[in-house]
Amino acid sequence: MAKQKKAPRPKAVTPKGFRDYFGVEVTQRTEMLRTIAEVYHQYGFDALESSAVETVEALGKFLPDVDRPNEGVFAWQDEDDAWMALRYDLTAPLARVYAQHRNDLPTPYRRYAMGPVWRNEKPGPGRYRQFYQCDADTVGAPSVAADAEICAMLSDTLERVGIPHGDYLVRVNNRKVLNGVLETMGLDDDTQRDAVLRTIDKFDKVGESGVRELLGKGRLDASGAYIDGVGLSDDQAGPVLAFLTSKGADAAKTLANLRDAIGSSAIGAAGVDELETMATLLDAQGYGPDRIDIDPSVVRGLGYYTGPVYEAELTFEILDEKGRKRQFGSVSGGGRYDDLVKRFTGQEVPATGVSIGVDRLLAALREKGRMSEVAQGPVVVTVMDRARMADYQAMVAELRNAGIRAEVYLGNPKNFGNQLKYADKRQSPVAVIEGGDEKDAGVVQIKDLVLGAKIAENATLEEWKDRPSQYEVPRDQLVSKVREILDSQA
Amino acid sequence: MAKQKKAPRPKAVTPKGFRDYFGVEVTQRTEMLRTIAEVYHQYGFDALESSAVETVEALGKFLPDVDRPNEGVFAWQDEDDAWMALRYDLTAPLARVYAQHRNDLPTPYRRYAMGPVWRNEKPGPGRYRQFYQCDADTVGAPSVAADAEICAMLSDTLERVGIPHGDYLVRVNNRKVLNGVLETMGLDDDTQRDAVLRTIDKFDKVGESGVRELLGKGRLDASGAYIDGVGLSDDQAGPVLAFLTSKGADAAKTLANLRDAIGSSAIGAAGVDELETMATLLDAQGYGPDRIDIDPSVVRGLGYYTGPVYEAELTFEILDEKGRKRQFGSVSGGGRYDDLVKRFTGQEVPATGVSIGVDRLLAALREKGRMSEVAQGPVVVTVMDRARMADYQAMVAELRNAGIRAEVYLGNPKNFGNQLKYADKRQSPVAVIEGGDEKDAGVVQIKDLVLGAKIAENATLEEWKDRPSQYEVPRDQLVSKVREILDSQA
Numbered sequence: 001m002a003k004q005k006k007a008p009r010p011k012a013v014t015p016k017g018f019r020d021y022f023g024v025e026v027t028q029r030t031e032m033l034r035t036i037a038e039v040y041h042q043y044g045f046d047a048l049e050s051s052a053v054e055t056v057e058a059l060g061k062f063l064p065d066v067d068r069p070n071e072g073v074f075a076w077q078d079e080d081d082a083w084m085a086l087r088y089d090l091t092a093p094l095a096r097v098y099a100q101h102r103n104d105l106p107t108p109y110r111r112y113a114m115g116p117v118w119r120n121e122k123p124g125p126g127r128y129r130q131f132y133q134c135d136a137d138t139v140g141a142p143s144v145a146a147d148a149e150i151c152a153m154l155s156d157t158l159e160r161v162g163i164p165h166g167d168y169l170v171r172v173n174n175r176k177v178l179n180g181v182l183e184t185m186g187l188d189d190d191t192q193r194d195a196v197l198r199t200i201d202k203f204d205k206v207g208e209s210g211v212r213e214l215l216g217k218g219r220l221d222a223s224g225a226y227i228d229g230v231g232l233s234d235d236q237a238g239p240v241l242a243f244l245t246s247k248g249a250d251a252a253k254t255l256a257n258l259r260d261a262i263g264s265s266a267i268g269a270a271g272v273d274e275l276e277t278m279a280t281l282l283d284a285q286g287y288g289p290d291r292i293d294i295d296p297s298v299v300r301g302l303g304y305y306t307g308p309v310y311e312a313e314l315t316f317e318i319l320d321e322k323g324r325k326r327q328f329g330s331v332s333g334g335g336r337y338d339d340l341v342k343r344f345t346g347q348e349v350p351a352t353g354v355s356i357g358v359d360r361l362l363a364a365l366r367e368k369g370r371m372s373e374v375a376q377g378p379v380v381v382t383v384m385d386r387a388r389m390a391d392y393q394a395m396v397a398e399l400r401n402a403g404i405r406a407e408v409y410l411g412n413p414k415n416f417g418n419q420l421k422y423a424d425k426r427q428s429p430v431a432v433i434e435g436g437d438e439k440d441a442g443v444v445q446i447k448d449l450v451l452g453a454k455i456a457e458n459a460t461l462e463e464w465k466d467r468p469s470q471y472e473v474p475r476d477q478l479v480s481k482v483r484e485i486l487d488s489q490a
Numbered sequence: 491m492a493k494q495k496k497a498p499r500p501k502a503v504t505p506k507g508f509r510d511y512f513g514v515e516v517t518q519r520t521e522m523l524r525t526i527a528e529v530y531h532q533y534g535f536d537a538l539e540s541s542a543v544e545t546v547e548a549l550g551k552f553l554p555d556v557d558r559p560n561e562g563v564f565a566w567q568d569e570d571d572a573w574m575a576l577r578y579d580l581t582a583p584l585a586r587v588y589a590q591h592r593n594d595l596p597t598p599y600r601r602y603a604m605g606p607v608w609r610n611e612k613p614g615p616g617r618y619r620q621f622y623q624c625d626a627d628t629v630g631a632p633s634v635a636a637d638a639e640i641c642a643m644l645s646d647t648l649e650r651v652g653i654p655h656g657d658y659l660v661r662v663n664n665r666k667v668l669n670g671v672l673e674t675m676g677l678d679d680d681t682q683r684d685a686v687l688r689t690i691d692k693f694d695k696v697g698e699s700g701v702r703e704l705l706g707k708g709r710l711d712a713s714g715a716y717i718d719g720v721g722l723s724d725d726q727a728g729p730v731l732a733f734l735t736s737k738g739a740d741a742a743k744t745l746a747n748l749r750d751a752i753g754s755s756a757i758g759a760a761g762v763d764e765l766e767t768m769a770t771l772l773d774a775q776g777y778g779p780d781r782i783d784i785d786p787s788v789v790r791g792l793g794y795y796t797g798p799v800y801e802a803e804l805t806f807e808i809l810d811e812k813g814r815k816r817q818f819g820s821v822s823g824g825g826r827y828d829d830l831v832k833r834f835t836g837q838e839v840p841a842t843g844v845s846i847g848v849d850r851l852l853a854a855l856r857e858k859g860r861m862s863e864v865a866q867g868p869v870v871v872t873v874m875d876r877a878r879m880a881d882y883q884a885m886v887a888e889l890r891n892a893g894i895r896a897e898v899y900l901g902n903p904k905n906f907g908n909q910l911k912y913a914d915k916r917q918s919p920v921a922v923i924e925g926g927d928e929k930d931a932g933v934v935q936i937k938d939l940v941l942g943a944k945i946a947e948n949a950t951l952e953e954w955k956d957r958p959s960q961y962e963v964p965r966d967q968l969v970s971k972v973r974e975i976l977d978s979q980a
Contacts, residue, residue: 010547012589012834015574018541020587026537027527034524037517042890044868044897044916047516051508051620052542052576052606053564057500074543074574076566084505084564086542086576097510099502106915108900116542130541141900145879149900152887284880285887344502378534389635390774397642397775400532407534410598410631410639425596426534 017123018130028371032161032358033114033134039157040112040136043149048111050093052118056083058096060343074120074129086118090135091340091353098139099344108141114358137353139341144274147172147308147336147352148281154312154332154354155291161361162370167316168331171295173309174275175302175335180268181243181261185236195230196240197303203244204299212241239263246296251279254294274308305335308352318367328364332356377427379406379482382420383413384435391439395432395478402479404486423449429489430482438472446471446481450489507613508620518861522651522848523604523624529647530602530626533639538601540583542608546573548586550833564610564619576608580625581830581843588629589834598631604848627843629831634764637662637798637826637842638771644802644822644844645781651851652860657806658821661785663799664765665792665825670758671733671751675726685720686730687793693734694789702731729753736786741769744784764798795825798842808857818854822846867917869896869972872910873903874925881929885922885968892969894976913939919979920972928962936961936971940979 014020021029037047056075075085087093090113098109114134123129136153138146151170158168178200187193199214206214213219215237218229239261246257255276262268275294282292298311314328334354341349365371379399381392392408399406409419423431433445452469473481504510511519527537546565565575577583580603588599604624613619626643628636641660648658668690677683689704696704703709705727708719729751736747745766752758765784772782788801804818824844831839855861869889871882882898889896899909913921923935942959963971 009834009836010550011545012548012586013545014541014586014590015543015545016568016570018543020541020591021537021539023536023538026539027531030524030527030537034520037520041517042893042895044895046513047511047520048513049511049516051504051510052608053505053508053620055501055503055505058502060500074566076564078506080506096502096504100504101510106912110897118542130543138900142902143879143900145883145898146900148883149898152883281880281883284884344499346499389633390771393635393638393642393771394774403532405532405534407600408635408639410628410633410636412632422596 015129017121017128019128028362029132029358032362033132035161036134036157036356036358037112037114039153039160043110043136043153043156045110045112045136048094048097048113049115050087050090050097050113052086052116053084054087054093054096056085058344059085059088059092072120074118088119089117090115090133090355091137091337094135094137094139094353095340095344095351098349099341102341102345107139108146109139110136111139112136132358134356134358135353137351139351140349141352142350144277144308144336145281147274147310148278150334150352150354151278151292151310152282152285152287154310154334154356155287157356158312158331158361162365163314163361165291167368168312168314169290170292170310170312171298172275172278172292173294173296173298173302174271175305175307175309176267176271176274177258177262177296178243178271178302180263180265180271181239183265183267184239184261184263185232187236192230192232196232199230200240200244200299200302203297208241208245211244212237215240243296244299247294251276251289251294254296255279258296271307278308300330301333301335304337306338307336309333309335310354312356314364316368318364328367330357331360331364376405376429377423379404379430379432379486380419380423380426380428381406381408381432381434382416382423383409384416384433385439386413388434388439391434395434395444398479399482402483404479404482430485432478432482434475442475443472444475444478446473446478446485448485448489451485505619507611507618509618518852519622519848522852523622525651526624526647526846526848527602527604529643529650533600533626533643533646535600535602535626538584538587538603539605540577540580540587540603542576542606543574544577544583544586546575548834549575549578549582562610564608578609579607580605580623580845581627581827584625584627584629584843585830585834585841588839589831592831592835597629598636599629600626601629602626622848624846624848625843627841629841630839631842632840634767634798634826635771637764637800638768640824640842640844641768641782641800642772642775642777644800644824644846645777647846648802648821648851652855653804653851655781657858658802658804659780660782660800660802661788662765662768662782663784663786663788663792664761665795665797665799666757666761666764667748667752667786668733668761668792670753670755670761671729673755673757674729674751674753675722677726682720682722686722689720690730690734690789690792693787698731698735701734702727705730733786734789737784741766741779741784744786745769748786761797768798790820791823791825794827796828797826799823799825800844802846804854806858808854818857820847821850821854866895866919867913869894869920869922870909870913870916870918871896871898871922871924872906872913873899874906874923875929876903878924878929881924885924885934888969889972892973894969894972920975922968922972924965932965933962934965934968936963936968936975938975938979941975 073085073088075083078084116130117133118130136150151172155170159165182193199211203211210219214229215232216229219227221227242261246254246261248254248257255272258272279294298309300311301309311330312332313330316328317325318328320326332354336352338348338350340351381395383392396406396408409422411422429450431447431449438444448469455469471481563575563578565573568574606620607623608620641662645660649655672683689701693701700709704719705722706719709717711717732751736744736751738744738747745762748762769784788799790801791799801820802822803820806818807815808818810816822844826842828838828840830841871885873882886896886898899912901912919940921937921939928934938959945959961971
């Protein structure tokens with residue numbers, strides 16, 4: 001028989017657009033999700049974990065109009081040829097779950113969900129095809145008290161994970177106010193309305209004068225290209241600009257400005273009333289405008305939501321990749337949406353909810369130095385005599401029983417240098433050594449690796465003499481000495 | 491223009507073989523994973539979260555030999571036509587990650603991973619296409635000290651999540667001993683060896699006499715069908731049976747029996763030595779045979795692993811679906827495997843690891859009544875006057891600030907009965923009521939819903955008089971009274 005051709009070795013690579021998370025990256029995120037879940041739970045929200053897989057039909061936005069619905073989602077056909085896909089967010093699955101289980105679920109239904117979602121999009125720097133979302137939504141509550149509650153919860157959550165009062169702001173706007181403005185302008189033409197909505201979306205980037213130009217004749221953008229405008233007269237553009245710039249010194253002033261901007265529109269008045277109610281409710285709970293503020297310049301998501309819109313921004317400055325100061329920016333957004341459940345049941349079900357960008361929030365805390373990027377490694381018990389492994393295992397058992405993270409070196413113990421290199425790679429704070437001499441004398445050597453590294457780097461001879469980084473203690477003082485060193489490093 | 495045909499509504503259904511998890515199902519699992527992670531971390535294991543998606547090439551077992559690799563995994567082609575799939579376990583991704591990052595990772599590399607995995611298999615009762623795994627593995631440690639460590643960690647983990655000493659047993663076997671047995675039997679024929687391995691796998695089910703028959707001429711099974719045997723003589727079958735039944739009164743006796751069973755086989759002797767070393771190491775750390783036991787009747791996975799094999803069983807009895815007593819059985823298994831990383835790099839890398847079935851463990855704790863199946867709902871503040879929502883929100887804020895889970899009713903408040911029905915559905919312990927009269931008098935009504943339900947069910951008139959379930963207290967005693975009631979319910 002001919003020798004079979006050897007199959008080539010598979011490549012060990014993460015699929016394009018995906019990544020692996022190691023050590024503290026994982027545990028810090030887990031810890032943050034836990035803290036957020038605690039706040040959500042305190043507010044009466046219940047956990048929901050839907051499956052990662054949904055029918056493409058249920059996801060809706062990506063209905064297959066071609067052979068394969070590979071636009072935006074990862075999809076495949078099951079054994080019955082039905083298209084399945086990985087969820088792209090946590091809101092579409094909530095709508096499906098609520099429609100499916102609505103007779104068993106309480107109304108209103110407050111639920112939170114956290115987990116990965118998947119997007120079949122072109123990956124880029126910092127843009128992955130799998131990332132975490134962390135959502136809280138209230139389904140079936142028509143009153144803006146539900147929106148106010150979520151804003152309060154968002155504020156609490158940010159403070160609980162370590163963003164102090166003053167370093168963030170939850171800003172609130174309302175789509176109905178914008179609808180009132182459009183009504184006042186007399187824009188009946190859908191195409192023109194859409195153009196105005198798209199222009200408003202650029203307010204963040206181009207500011208008041210930019211929006212004015214874009215609503216009018218057009219604008220020369222930074223790259224030198226001329227962008228055609230919507231073609232409104234200055235008079236027509238007025239209410240939009242009044243709306244976007246209506247932020248006053250306090251909520252009362254802002255609300256008064258908004259009432260001016262919407263003219264006699266009923267829907268606009270309803271929107272301003274909603275903002276006023278939210279401000280009153282939040283004030284009664286102690287959330288002043290230094291934490292949650294009415295701010296009509298919030299435009300993100302204004303096209304998607306149907307009522308209140310809210311966004312949490314971190315207001316402290318960081319240095320961007322080019323060394324320029326800039327605000328950290330948005331870490332969370334949400335608002336009220338009405339028709340997600342209707343797709344399934346035909347009945348309109350009011351819903352409002354928020355999504356927190358956990359990874360951005362982690363990045364912010366790291367940026368501010370409020371989260372260590374370095375894990376505390378385990379105490380490493382080295383192996384001087386392979387035959388006495390049982391002794392070393394007993395040591396780590398003692399340390400662990402005292403609540404100290406510890407492990408025995410399990411590689412080839414022949415080269416002691418490798419063991420210390422290993423301890424270094426593991427970011428171990430302490431190494432324990434017990435050779436034959438120590439064993440006979442009933443002692444152990446305990447090496448303070450953090451101090452050792454410091455001394456090696458920059459200590460004077462005096463300091464080196466004064467503060468030795470290695471100690472010999474009786475075997476029965478192993479735990480107490482290690483504890484003492486760990487405490488001194490803290 | 492003709493009226494556009496309305497698209498049919500999508501169906502709100504969980505995809506076949508998947509399910510949704512609600513409330514305590516989610517939080518209890520999260521809590522258990524957290525506890526397990528704490529133990530793993532204490533032992534020096536680092537977290538790893540690889541992506542849910544892998545190249546089919548890296549997953550290996552399911553290489554596409556047809557157009558679509560839909561056997562066992564959920565797979566699709568990416569934009570470059572390469573096949574991608576959802577991971578089916580956490581071991582294959584570990585091998586890929588270790589091969590990819592081996593120069594940056596410490597050696598040995600202790601890692602833990604927890605998360606969902608996906609199987610494209612026929613779903614059945616209690617068998618889902620997405621479920622959790624919770625693994626710990628040590629890569630790059632050839633010594634059985636690594637296996638002993640994982641057994642000790644498994645024992646600690648079970649006790650920490652609430653399975654007490656005496657209700658579980660970690661049983662250890664070794665594939666090399668079986669290889670020694672096969673060598674002694676002189677089975678050179680691979681087909682016959684495989685047949686013997688398959689027969690051994692049935693030891694759990696058919697016992698000693700069953701295996702004896704199946705190794706010989708054959709056996710009439712419970713359904714009346716005759717199963718052909720391997721065709722060995724009684725003499726040839728002897729060592730296998732001696733191996734399977736070699737469990738003695740203590741480890742020394744078991745090891746002596748095994749040495750008899752393997753005759754002069756060198757590989758067999760190595761296996762028995764490994765078991766002896768593990769027993770010694772575990773004993774030195776205080777893990778006696780009442781927690782971790784050498785037991786050659788453990789056969790699960792013996793065909794897959796290359797050295798030590800271990801399994802954790804819960805030893806208490808439960809009633810099965812037919813009301814018969816049976817042992818709860820296995821909740822975890824693992825062992826040593828050598829060639830997973832080799833697929834990628836060509837170099838053999840020793841590895842050993844364990845996987846805990848979190849959902850089975852949760853089921854066991856619920857079965858034993860050690861885990862409440864009922865969540866503590868939030869305190870519900872009812873809405874008697876829609877215009878005073880701010881007052882009610884202020885109440886829940888006070889309760890939450892005191893650490894009490896609380897919410898205001900956000901549905902339509904018109905029908906008060908609906909509010910109490912809602913509180914019931916939410917499993918609320920306490921309802922708070924403040925109507926106009928109460929507001930004027932500066933008091934609130936606080937209803938003990940747990941006591942109320944008890945009284946409604948079976949109290950005598952006397953008891954009902956003695957223990958009213960509704961209290962009127964001054965508004966400023968809201969928090970203290972609610973706290974008092976919650977404490978009395980605990």
